[in-house]
Each structure stands twice: as C-alpha cells, then as structure tokens.
Amino acid sequence: MSRQQLDKTTKTKREGSPWTGLWAVVTKEMADQLTSTRMLILEALIFLTAAVTVYAAAQNIQDAANKGSFLFLKLFTTGQSPVPAFIGFLGFLVPLTAIALAFDSINGEFSQRTMSRVLAQPIYRDALLLGKFIAGLFTLALVLTTIWLLIMGLGIITLGVPPSGEEVLRGLMFLLATIFYGGIWLALAMLFSIMFRQTATAALASIAVWLFFMVFWPIIADMAAKILAPVQVGLPQELLAQAHMQSLLSRFSPNTLYAEAIVAMLNPVVRSLGLVLPFQLQGAILGTPLPFSQSLVLIWPHLTGLIAATLLLFALGYVIFQRREIRA
C-alpha cells in the first residue's frame, strides 16, 4: 500500500507538461547540426549529387526521343551514363545523412558529460529525446526540401515549362516518402546511440544494419522464400506462392519499401508493385498513367509502413532511454 502511495506521490511530483523545453532543445540541436562540419560535408555532397544528376537528366530529357508527359518527374528518375539517376543516389545518401545526424545524439552527451547538466534544467527526458529526434528530422527535411526545390527550379530553367499540379503533388509525396525513409534510419541510429555507450559502436551498428538491408536482405529474402514456399512439383500455384513470399519478405527492408514507393510515385505508368499475372493485364491500356489518387493508394502501405516503423523505433528508443539510470 505504502509503496503504491509512494509511486503515486512520485508520479504527482513528476506532473507538469512533458513538452516544456522541447522547442528549446529542437532549436539548439538544429543550430548544432546545421553548423557542424559533418553536416556541411554531407550537404555539399548531396547538393553536388543533385546538381550533377539533374543536369544529366535534363540533357537527356531535352533529346526529342525522351519527351512525353511528367517531364519533371523524369528529372528525378532519368540518369545518363555514367551518372545514375538522382533517386539511385538518394538510396544511400539519405541513410548516410540520417545516421550521421543521430548516431551520437545521446551517447555523445554522455561522453561529453553534458547529459546531467541538460537534465538539471527543467526539461524532462521526454522532451530531450523527442527534441533531438525532431531536430534531426527537421534538419533532414530542410536539406531534402532545399534539394527538391533546387531540382524543380533547375527543371523549370532547363525544360522551360512549369510543372503541372499533379507533378508537384507526386513530387511532394516523393519528398515525404524520402523524409520518412530518412526518419527510419534516424530513429535507428538514435536507438543505437541510446543502447551503446560508444559513439563509434553506435555508428558502426547503424551502418551494419543499413548494409545488411542493402546488400544481404534481398539474398536472404530470396533464400527464405525458397525454404518457406518451396516449389516441389513446379505447379504455377507454387511458383506464385514463392514469388509472393519473396515479395513479402523483401518488403521488411525499408530500402525495398522506399524504392517501390518512389517508383510508383515518380513513374505514373506503374500500375502494380507486386507480381502481375497475364490475365490481369488483359484489356488494359498499357502506358497510360494512373491517376494520382490511385498511385497513392498503391504506395499507401509503403508510406504508412515507413512512418509506423519510424514511430516504433522511436518508441523503443524512448522506453530504453527512460529506463536508464542517469548519474551526474
């Protein structure tokens, strides 16, 4: 009884807004992030990538053969050998930036012995953690939005036409998907920075996970599909089941989710992201773009998956951080 009462009293003591000081943390963190040499290098890298790829894409699009609808979306997806398309670069530049933003966010404070000082201020741990996460996400969003605007602007200059409403909408959805793709890696890096005392360990662990999903997961998904849904006789149903299983497993990787989402958004002709059976294409008018709403329906699971994964990773980090004992 008395223990319960004690709990209650401690809880009552802890009352007050958990958001106090949140924006102070966010602004301070963002100021740190944006002025750090690490971010400057990454930003320079991303801007360079954007400029080069868009220039190459615009050159390619200006050839008569490549003209068509949704020219602005082609700026993102068109590459010209040897320069890959912008989205190809984003696939690893976004995780890299997100990890760089967050791998030392918590354990860095510990190693610099500033954590107890921060928490000595009237700021809850909730606000500190959320503030650091939001600051990271904002920084990422700022960088990506700037690049997005840069690309659209370059597009208007090089193509000479303004983007259509649907192109802008699709572009914005692409931006949103990219930010939350970064959000996953940001939450993961933050989780590792809570779990591991050493910043280097956290960075290495984050990069290991990224490499795992980038390089090994497709192979593992392929193998696992063969084991879980074996083709014994070679019936079409078995082949179909295996293909479905492989598709399902590969979608556990945020890379796959992100790649599929942006392909459907930036290429309106894409009708389906999974396996398409021949009878489903009967009577279909190929090469016609899907309406924006249908493309959105198509990638909605991917988009929500990316957002939900970000939230869950953050929740996990939050629980671990809250349970940790912090000594001055």
Add this chain to the structure above:
Amino acid sequence: MKHILKFFVFGGVILAALFAAAPTFAQGGGTTRSVAPDLTLFTRYPIQEVALGETVNIDLTLRTQEQPQTVKLEVQDLPAGWNASFKGGGDNIRAAYVEPEEDTKIKLRVDPPADVAGGTYDFTVIATGEGQKSVLPIELIIKDKVPAHLAFSTDLPTLRGTLNSSFRYDVKLKNEGDDDLTVNLIADAPPGFQVNFKLSGKDVTSIPVNAGETKRITVEAKAYAELPADSYPINVLAQGDNVQAQMALTAEVTGQPKLNVTAPDGRLSAEAYAGDSTPMTMIVKNTGTAPVRNVKLSAKAPNGWEVNFEPDKITELAAGKQIEVTTHLKPADQAIAGDYMVTFKATPEDGAAESADFRITVLTSTMWGIVGVGLIAVAVVVIGLAVTRFGRR
C-alpha cells in the same frame, strides 16, 4: 466578111425572084419566127424549194439562134419586199449580150424578206432582145421550218436505292427541230439532293445538240443529307433557245437503320472500383432512316469482369430515336488499378453491328489505406503507452 457578102448576094437574088409574092413571104416569115423563137431564156430548174430565210440563186441561160443581140433582163411580179438582182461575171448586171451558138449564163439572186411566210411564190423573168422577148416563169416554194423541239425520254424514270447510293438515270435528249441548239440542263430536286448531268463521263451543264441528234445524258442524283425514306421527285429541264423539254424522274430512298453507341455526354470513359458493380449509362441511338429490331447488347471486357445490361435487348428502335441503357460494370476483384478498354457492342437483327470503346479507369479500394492508418495508429498507441509508463522522468 466573105460570109456576109455571100449572104447579101444570095438574099438579093431571092428578093428579086420572089418580089411579087413579098407580102405573103413576109407574113409567112413572121409565123416561122414565133414557132422557133430566136431568143430563149431558160433555166434547168424552174420550180425550186427553198428553206426559210435562205437566199436563192437561180442559174439562167440565154440563147440565140441567129442574131447576136443585147438582151435586157428584168423581173416581173416579184412579191412585195423581195429583192432580185442579176449577176454575171461577178457583177450586178441589167443586160447581157448574146451570140448565136454560145450561151450566156446569168445568175438570178433572189432575197426573200426575213419574215416571209411559207408558200408558193411566182414571178417572171423577162428577157427583151431586139424585137423579141423571152419570158421565163419561176416558182419558188418556201417551206415552213419544222418548229424547234426538244424531247426527253428514258426507260427507267424511277430508281430505288439507299441513302448512300447514287441514282443514275440514263436519259436521251433529242433535238427534233431543224436548228442546232445549245441546251442548258437544269434540275429541280428536293433539298438534300445534288443532281449532276454527265455526258460521256464528264459533268456538263450546257451541251450542243445538232438538229435531229440524240444525246445520251446520265442524270446522277445523290443525297448528301440524312433524308427519311420516301420517294423524291426530280424534275429535269432542258432549255434551248426558245424551247424546253421536261421530264420527271423519281428517286425512291429506302430506309437504312444505323446504330450509334455512345454515352450521354459523349464522354467514353468511366471509373469503376475493382470488385464493385458500378452503374454506367450508355446510349444506343438509331441515326439511320429505318427502325432497327431486336438489338442485342454485348460487351467485350477483360476476363473476370461482369457486365450486365438493363435492358439487355432492345426490341425496336425507331429511326432518330435513342434509348438509355444502364450498364452494370463490375471489374474483377483482382483487377489492377489503371485504364482498361471495354467494348460495348449493339448488334441488330438485320444490319451492321456498332460498337464503342469505353475507357474504364479501375480504382482500387481504399480499404488498405485505412489499414495503413491503423498501423500508424498502433505505433502512436505504443508510444502513448510508453509515455504513460515511463514518461516525465
């Protein structure tokens, strides 16, 4: 000269010998002259038929047996208004000199007046020599002209055909008059018809038809508007100088049904949710000129799609009418979002089927969207639980 001398000598002897019987001789000589006149005026064709308005040239011959002499020529009893003149050696003459044994040829030119009526006209040409006269009566018969006349004829004045066919009438136009005519061809057809005249394959509006000639003309009538089934009169008129001929032709247009499949606002596209029956309005029109019967409606859609029509059969659709058909279109459950082609076809019992391609945009259900939102909600709840359990340290 020698001859004349001989004549005088011989004549003197006779005169002397027959002096007593002179009055008898003189009397007898007069009778001999009248029996065989010395001066003769003749023509080979004293009675001539002459066409109206023509100038007549008559060849005259003057002959004398013995006495060379100057002969005066004149025309008597010429009808009023007529002109006559003699021509010799290219000039107008009034007299001619005649030698024995050598005929003098003269031309008589007679100009009847322009308004002369048909009939027989007499006049006399008189040649007056030295003490003798020769009279030549001439008769000119002026024939009335056959009045100008055009005649149309055809074997098949009534033709039957559909709206799209051209009606070709073979028509003969005969000029029954004596004059060559230039004939204008005019057609009077009801609105909606275009009529052309063709002569040996070429479009003509005006043709020359010589006297007595028959021209074969093709009258080609073509309907260019949507006309109801009926018989249409086409009047063909040929106009010469003052004459005209007319003929009535008939084009019997038989009706022809023509179907048209479309949508109420002409927009051949629609949206449908995969696995859901979507009603769609379609319009079947009869744009032809005859009613259609027993029109069956069918659709060509991808596998797994269900298409029902309401009604699924049209018993009769009068010309110019339309009917609304409600189509229940249900894309397959597994249909992928995007555009599909669905062909709706209306097949009448007799006549050509008509179809229209509709572009159906298949939309997929937004149910998964709600599931996705649920997923985010779960994540938010997890955070909420974590905050309530561990919050505000």
